[in-house]
Amino acid sequence: xxxxxxxxxxxxxxxxxxxxxxxxxxxxxxxxxxxxxxxxxxxxxxxxxxxxxxxxxxxxxxxxxxxxxxxxxxxxxxxxxxxxxxxxxxxxxxxxxxxxxxxxxxxxxxxxxxxxxxxxxxxxxxxxxxxxxxxxxxxxxxxxxxxxxxxxxxxxxxxxxxxxxxxxxxxxxxxxxxxxxxxxxxxxxxxxxxxxxxxxxxxxxxxxxxxxxxxxxxxxxxxxxxxxxxxxxxxxxxxxxxxxxxxxxxxxxxxxxxxxxxxx
Numbered sequence: 001x002x003x004x005x006x007x008x009x010x011x012x013x014x015x016x017x018x019x020x021x022x023x024x025x026x027x028x029x030x031x032x033x034x035x036x037x038x039x040x041x042x043x044x045x046x047x048x049x050x051x052x053x054x055x056x057x058x059x060x061x062x063x064x065x066x067x068x069x070x071x072x073x074x075x076x077x078x079x080x081x082x083x084x085x086x087x088x089x090x091x092x093x094x095x096x097x098x099x100x101x102x103x104x105x106x107x108x109x110x111x112x113x114x115x116x117x118x119x120x121x122x123x124x125x126x127x128x129x130x131x132x133x134x135x136x137x138x139x140x141x142x143x144x145x146x147x148x149x150x151x152x153x154x155x156x157x158x159x160x161x162x163x164x165x166x167x168x169x170x171x172x173x174x175x176x177x178x179x180x181x182x183x184x185x186x187x188x189x190x191x192x193x194x195x196x197x198x199x200x201x202x203x204x205x206x207x208x209x210x211x212x213x214x215x216x217x218x219x220x221x222x223x224x225x226x227x228x229x230x231x232x233x234x235x236x237x238x239x240x241x242x243x244x245x246x247x248x249x250x251x252x253x254x255x256x257x258x259x260x261x262x263x264x
Contacts, residue, residue, distance in 0.1 A: 001058055003027050009054050013091045017078045020050045021123075021151060024185035029121070029149060032191070033058045036145045038118030039065045044107050044134045045124030046071035048078070049085030053092040055121070056099055066098040068115070070105040072124070072223075107137030108226035111234070118144030123151040126164040127214045127254075129246075133227055135170060136205055139194050140234045146194040153181065153190050163214040163254060173204040202239050209242055213250035224251065 007023045014020050021029075033041075033055070041059055043052050052069040059067060071084040085101045092099065102109070107124075120142060122134045131150060138148055153171055155164035171179055171190055178193040194201065219227075224247055231240040 001030050001061055005057075006030065006054060009057065009091055010050065013048075013050050013053070013087050018048050018050060019078065020048070021189065022185045025151070025182060025189040026051070026054055028182040028184060028189055029055065030058045032147065032149070033062050033064070033119070036119060036147070037062045037064070038144055039063070040115075040117045040119075041067045042110065042117040042120040042138065042141070043067065043069040044110075044120070044122045044138070045069075046085045046101060046103070047123075048076050048082075049088035049101070050091060051121070051123065052085065052099065052101075053088045053090075056088070056092040056095055056097045059097045060095055064097055066100065068100045068102065068110070068117070070102040070107070070110060072104065072106055074103040106223055106226065107134040108223070108230050111137050111140045111230050112226070116141050116143050118142075119147055119149070121149040121151070123149075126152050126155050126166045127216055128166040128169050128211060129209060129213055129250075131166040131170045132205060132208045135192070135194075136201075136235070137227075137230055139201060140230065142194060147191050148194060149189065149191050151189055154186065154188050161254075163216060165214055169208055169211050173208050202236055205235075205239055206242055209239075209246045212254070213246070214254045215251065216253055218252050219247075 006026045010023060041055060046052060046069040056067050069085060073084055076082040076084055084103050088099055120138045122131055124130060124134055135148055150167050152164060153167045156162045156168055174192050178196060180191045181187050182189045231243055
């Protein structure tokens with residue numbers, strides 16, 4: 001797909017408040033899909049479904065077969081009267097790519113489902129540690145070039161409270177050789193390569209989990225249990241225990257774990 005075709009689909013279905021990726025960022029994704037020709041694609045964070053629909057068009061053009069998009073919410077976060085992914089059947093009707101929408105799912109549920117994917121986009125919760133959790137789960141199911149696209153690297157700069165620092169925290173832990181920023185879209189989209197030794201990925205996760213979490217609400221216990229299960233099964237006991245320890249400290253809205261120092 002060329003830039004005009006991408007812009008046309010995006011322009012026809014985007015509404016104010018959608019928070020959809022820019023045309024330039026979508027063009028960057030198209031370039032990676034054209035280069036690597038993934039048969040399957042996973043998106044974490046459906047929202048309106050506009051990005052998923054555009055990606056489905058890209059996959060079809062380059063021989064892709066299936067797209068799975070998941071969202072913890074059953075509704076579009078910006079308009080609760082609409083279901084998550086409502087744009088997909090409007091912007092990608094009757095296409096050749098099989099599009100699977102799953103609501104009430106996290107990346108941990110994707111691991112439990114057992115399917116594998118050639119490429120992925122993480123664009124769900126941006127508070128720390130959600131991008132890290134999503135990436136660790138994607139690592140389990142990712143094949144192909146093991147590239148994970150990540151959105152909103154610069155979000156924390158645009159938020160007065162800085163809570164959306166999760167993508168930045170994740171980016172900073174990866175070596176320069178295994179991360180790339182797409183500057184054409186203002187540096188908001190980036191990719192990390194998970195083609196690293198398992199012990200290096202664990203080191204990245206250990207360091208990132210230890211950074212203060214910036215949650216706006218507590219991660220529900222059932223979701224914590226699912227993530228803990230992924231770590232128990234697919235990672236070391238050290239990382240699994242570190243997650244449990246950090247949950248005990250940080251799994252509460254940001255600020256509750258900071259206490260003013262008593263004066264002497």
